[in-house]
Amino acid sequence: MSVRSQILKGILDGCVLAVIEHETVYGYELSKKLQEIGLADVSEGTIYPVLLRLQKNGWIHGEMRPSEAGPNRKYYQLTKNGETALLEIRNEWLGISEAVGKLMKGEK
Amino acid sequence: MIAVQKLIQDNNEKRNRLTEENEKYYDQLLVFIRSHLLLSERQSEEVLMEMLDHLLLAQCEGKTAKEVFGTNPKAYAQEIVDALPKEKKNSIWKFGIELLGNLLGFFITTSALGKLFIKQDTMYLYSVLILLGTVIIGGIAMIFLILYVLKKSAFEDSNTKGIWKVTFGFVIFIGVIIGVLSLSKELGPTFSITWYTQLGIGCMLLLLSYMMKRHRIVTT
Numbered sequence: 389m390s391v392r393s394q395i396l397k398g399i400l401d402g403c404v405l406a407v408i409e410h411e412t413v414y415g416y417e418l419s420k421k422l423q424e425i426g427l428a429d430v431s432e433g434t435i436y437p438v439l440l441r442l443q444k445n446g447w448i449h450g451e452m453r454p455s456e457a458g459p460n461r462k463y464y465q466l467t468k469n470g471e472t473a474l475l476e477i478r479n480e481w482l483g484i485s486e487a488v489g490k491l492m493k494g495e496k
Numbered sequence: 497m498i499a500v501q502k503l504i505q506d507n508n509e510k511r512n513r514l515t516e517e518n519e520k521y522y523d524q525l526l527v528f529i530r531s532h533l534l535l536s537e538r539q540s541e542e543v544l545m546e547m548l549d550h551l552l553l554a555q556c557e558g559k560t561a562k563e564v565f566g567t568n569p570k571a572y573a574q575e576i577v578d579a580l581p582k583e584k585k586n587s588i589w590k591f592g593i594e595l596l597g598n599l600l601g602f603f604i605t606t607s608a609l610g611k612l613f614i615k616q617d618t619m620y621l622y623s624v625l626i627l628l629g630t631v632i633i634g635g636i637a638m639i640f641l642i643l644y645v646l647k648k649s650a651f652e653d654s655n656t657k658g659i660w661k662v663t664f665g666f667v668i669f670i671g672v673i674i675g676v677l678s679l680s681k682e683l684g685p686t687f688s689i690t691w692y693t694q695l696g697i698g699c700m701l702l703l704l705s706y707m708m709k710r711h712r713i714v715t716t
Contacts, residue, residue: 414546415546415547416549416550416553423685432554432564433565433566433572436543436547437572437579443539445583452497453498460506460545461546461549462542462545462546476593
């Protein structure tokens with residue numbers, strides 16, 4: 389596993405939550421959004437275990453319904469608990485990234 | 497809500513659109529995930545459908561299953577299985593009774609037809625109970641053996657070993673039944689039951705199991 393994917397692994401849950409917070413998406417769409425943001429080396433399939441885990445935690449809710457284009461799609465949206473969890477992850481991440489940023493730039 | 501049965505049907509149809517290479521990869525995931533009977537059937541089928549739809553779209557972009565789900569299908573499938581929720585206890589019990597009704601119904605019906613030819617109505621209570629117990633335990637053991645083999649061989653190129661294991665298990669199962677039949681003759685108080693009464697009981701069990709199956713398909 390590359391260094392980049394190792395680092396991403398821990399924060400991927402947060403990234404997925406942050407995308408779903410903006411809009412209701414289905415799996416394929418979600419992976420495209422993550423790629424557009426610049427997380428292109430997250431292998432597309434990795435989102436499915438993440439989505440299952442987030443559903444199990446009760447942070448997101450997925451519902452399968454027919455789409456205009458034809459196939460049934462499972463659309464995900466954030467739950468109340470998910471909003472709280474995202475807020476916490478967001479605060480933690482901002483704290484960590486600032487501290488690590490300083491350290492990695494070699495500032496004292 | 498879309499019925500699970502419908503998802504399975506759609507899945508069968510859509511799989512035909514995969515290229516040979518992608519279908520081989522996807523089938524491995526499918527067999528492995530479905531062989532975990534204690535996981536939520538709805539959630540399993542939904543995620544299988546999502547993955548299939550995703551793969552079909554990626555295929556149009558010229559991507560392979562390996563690029564979408566990674567080079568190690570076994571590790572990926574295990575990750576999915578670990579993340580799937582368990583089936584509700586209630587549903588597991590109902591499904592267990594349905595399977596048991598089917599197994600016993602089939603056994604009782606067949607032996608009723610056998611009785612028609614030997615013209616022997618007298619039965620021994622303990623012998624009958626021991627035999628039924630053996631059939632139930634053996635049947636359950638066979639189901640677990642088949643699921644175990646499916647899980648083990650999902651990612652192997654050849655199924656020969658698995659088929660041998662199941663055949664071997666089945667031979668032992670039949671052997672044990674014959675052994676129990678000859679060792680537990682004429683035990684306990686006697687009672688008499690005609691072949692058509694027994695046929696009736698067997699058919700009732702099969703009907704019960706069938707109705708439970710209908711109900712399960714309609715409600716999940």
